[in-house]
Amino acid sequence: xxxxxxxNNVQVVRLLEEARIHAFGPPGGxxxxxxxxxxxxxxxxxxxxxxxxVEHRIRYTATLDYRNLPxxxxxxxxxxxxxxxxxxxxxHDPVDARVCVKAQTTLAFVNGExxxxxxxxxxxxxxxxxYVGPALFR
Amino acid sequence: xxxxxxxNNVQVVRLLEEARIHAFGPPGGxxxxxxxxxxxxxxxxxxxxxxxxVEHRIRYTATLDYRNLPxxxxxxxxxxxxxxxxxxxxxHDPVDARVCVKAQTTLAFVNGExxxxxxxxxxxxxxxxxYVGPALFR
Amino acid sequence: xxxxxxxNNVQVVRLLEEARIHAFGPPGGxxxxxxxxxxxxxxxxxxxxxxxxVEHRIRYTATLDYRNLPxxxxxxxxxxxxxxxxxxxxxHDPVDARVCVKAQTTLAFVNGExxxxxxxxxxxxxxxxxYVGPALFR
Amino acid sequence: xxxxxxxNNVQVVRLLEEARIHAFGPPGGxxxxxxxxxxxxxxxxxxxxxxxxVEHRIRYTATLDYRNLPxxxxxxxxxxxxxxxxxxxxxHDPVDARVCVKAQTTLAFVNGExxxxxxxxxxxxxxxxxYVGPALFR
Numbered sequence: 001x002x003x004x005x006x007x008n009n010v011q012v013v014r015l016l017e018e019a020r021i022h023a024f025g026p027p028g029g030x031x032x033x034x035x036x037x038x039x040x041x042x043x044x045x046x047x048x049x050x051x052x053x054v055e056h057r058i059r060y061t062a063t064l065d066y067r068n069l070p071x072x073x074x075x076x077x078x079x080x081x082x083x084x085x086x087x088x089x090x091x092h093d094p095v096d097a098r099v100c101v102k103a104q105t106t107l108a109f110v111n112g113e114x115x116x117x118x119x120x121x122x123x124x125x126x127x128x129x130x131y132v133g134p135a136l137f138r
Numbered sequence: 139x140x141x142x143x144x145x146n147n148v149q150v151v152r153l154l155e156e157a158r159i160h161a162f163g164p165p166g167g168x169x170x171x172x173x174x175x176x177x178x179x180x181x182x183x184x185x186x187x188x189x190x191x192v193e194h195r196i197r198y199t200a201t202l203d204y205r206n207l208p209x210x211x212x213x214x215x216x217x218x219x220x221x222x223x224x225x226x227x228x229x230h231d232p233v234d235a236r237v238c239v240k241a242q243t244t245l246a247f248v249n250g251e252x253x254x255x256x257x258x259x260x261x262x263x264x265x266x267x268x269y270v271g272p273a274l275f276r
Numbered sequence: 277x278x279x280x281x282x283x284n285n286v287q288v289v290r291l292l293e294e295a296r297i298h299a300f301g302p303p304g305g306x307x308x309x310x311x312x313x314x315x316x317x318x319x320x321x322x323x324x325x326x327x328x329x330v331e332h333r334i335r336y337t338a339t340l341d342y343r344n345l346p347x348x349x350x351x352x353x354x355x356x357x358x359x360x361x362x363x364x365x366x367x368h369d370p371v372d373a374r375v376c377v378k379a380q381t382t383l384a385f386v387n388g389e390x391x392x393x394x395x396x397x398x399x400x401x402x403x404x405x406x407y408v409g410p411a412l413f414r
Numbered sequence: 415x416x417x418x419x420x421x422n423n424v425q426v427v428r429l430l431e432e433a434r435i436h437a438f439g440p441p442g443g444x445x446x447x448x449x450x451x452x453x454x455x456x457x458x459x460x461x462x463x464x465x466x467x468v469e470h471r472i473r474y475t476a477t478l479d480y481r482n483l484p485x486x487x488x489x490x491x492x493x494x495x496x497x498x499x500x501x502x503x504x505x506h507d508p509v510d511a512r513v514c515v516k517a518q519t520t521l522a523f524v525n526g527e528x529x530x531x532x533x534x535x536x537x538x539x540x541x542x543x544x545y546v547g548p549a550l551f552r
Contacts, residue, residue, distance in 0.1 A: 067172030310481030
C-alpha cells in the first residue's frame with residue numbers, strides 16, 4: 001500500500017510478474033515444481049536458457065485500491081516474432097471489475113549469460129497460438 | 139526468487155504481511171473495502187488509530203522453494219497483553235507441507251501519529267479469544 | 277538479485293522511484309523532511325494534491341548486474357504538457373558505465389482522491405525548464 | 415512508503431539486506447564485482463557455498479520516516495559460534511540520529527543446495543574478530 005492507500009506502482013510490476021509465471025511457469029532451471037502451468041512457455045526451456053525481460057510498458061488507467069481480495073489479471077500473447085514475444089495484461093479491480101492497469105512485457109530467450117538470442121521455436125508458437133490476441137499499445 | 143531459486147527472505151516478510159491482512163483486514167482508514175476478514179481486528183479500529191509493528195521474529199526452518207502455487211500460512215494470536223498482541227505464523231510448503239517459516243509479529247495500536255499507546259479493548263479480546271494459541275518463541 | 281544474479285526487473289522500477297524522489301522530493305503531504313531536492317516538483321505541491329504515475333515505459337538494454345556499489349541514474353524531463361509531464365531516466369552500470377536501462381514515467385497531478393486533473397503551473401514549468409531534454413521513446 | 419508516510423516494515427528488512435551486503439559483500443557465486451567490502455565474509459566463500467538466513471529479529475523502536483536522505487546503519491557481529499554467526503544492526507534516522515530499528519540476522523553457511531552445515535573457519539573468525547560486539551537481544 002502506498003501513502004494514498006493504493007497499491008504502489010512498483011508492486012504492480014511484481015503482480016505482473018506473478019501473473020506471467022502463473023500462466024507460463026517459472027523460468028526453466030529456477031524455482032521448483034508447483035503445478036503444470038496452462039502454457040509451459042518458461043518452464044519448458046532447455047537448461048541454461050534465460051528468459052529476459054526486454055521492455056515493460058504499463059499504463060495505470062485507474063487507481064488500484066488496496067483490498068484484502070485477489071486481483072483478476074487477464075494474460076495473453078500479442079506479438080509473436082522470430083526471436084521475441086509480447087505478453088499483454090489487464091488488471092481488474094476485484095470489486096467493481098474496472099480495468100486499472102494495462103501492461104505489456106516484451107520477452108526474449110538467450111542461451112546462457114550474455115549468450116545469443118534464441119528463435120521462438122515452432123513448438124513454442126504452436127503452444128502459444130490459442131492465446132494470441134490484440135495488442136494493447138499502438 | 140533469490141539467486142538460489144528460493145523465495146527471498148525479505149519477500150517472506152511481505153508474505154507474512156499479506157497473511158496478517160487477510161486474517162485481520164487492512165488497517166482502518168487505509169485501503170478499500172474487500173471482503174469481511176475472519177476477524178476484523180485491524181479494519182475495525184477507529185479513524186486515526188494506527189496499527190504499528192513493534193517487533194518481528196522470523197525463523198527460516200527450511201528453504202522455501204519458489205513454486206507457481208499459493209503457500210499455506212497458519213495465523214493465530216499468541217500473547218494478548220494490555221496494550222499489545224502477538225500474531226504467530228507458520229508457512230507451509232504447498233507441495234510437501236513441511237514448515238518452512240515460523241514467525242511472530244508484535245503489534246500495538248496508537249492514537250494517531252506519535253500518539254499514546256491504546257489498550258486492547260474487551261471487544262477486541264472477545265473477538266480474538268477463539269484464535270489464541272501457543273507461542274512459537276519463548 | 278534474481279535467479280540469474282542480476283537486479284530483478286521489478287526492483288528496477290523501485291530504483292526509478294528512488295531516483296525520481298531524489299530529484300524532485302517526496303510527494304507533498306507524505307514522508308518527512310530530508311534534504312531540499314534539486315527541483316522540489318513533488319514536495320512543493322499543495323496539501324491534498326496527489327502525484328500519480330500514469331504510465332511507465334522501461335527498456336532493459338543490458339543486464340544490470342547486482343553489485344555492492346550505488347548505480348548512476350540520469351534523470352530529466354522530456355514532455356512538459358498542459359497537465360502531465362514525462363520523467364526520463366538512464367541507469368548506468370557503476371563499473372563499466374554502459375546504459376542498462378532506459379525508462380520514462382508519465383506523471384499527472386490530481387486534486388485529492390479521484391479529483392480533477394491539475395494543470396502544470398507556470399511556476400512548475402519555470403522550475404523544470406533547465407532540466408527538459410530529448411525523449412527516449414517516440 | 416507505507417500508508418502512514420513511514421518506511422514500510424517489510425522494506426526495512428530489505429534495507430538490512432543491503433547493509434549486510436555492503437559490509438560483507440554479495441554471496442559468492444552471485445552478483446558481480448563491485449567494490450571490495452570492508453570484510454569479504456560472503457563474497458569470499460567457495461563456489462557452491464550458500465549463505466542462509468536462519469533467523470531475523472527486528473525491533474521497530476521508533477517510526478522510520480520516509481526521507482530523501484540515506485539512512486545510517488551500524489553493522490557488527492555479535493555471536494560467532496561453531497557453525498553460525500549473528501549480524502547486528504542499528505538503523506539511525508539521518509536527521510535526528512535516533513535509533514529507529516534494532517535488528518539481528520542469524521546466518522549459516524551450507525555446502526550447496528540442501529548440503530551440510532559448514533563450520534566457520536579460523537580465517538573467517540580472524541577477519542570478523544575486530545567487528546564483534548555486544549548482542550542486541552538476549
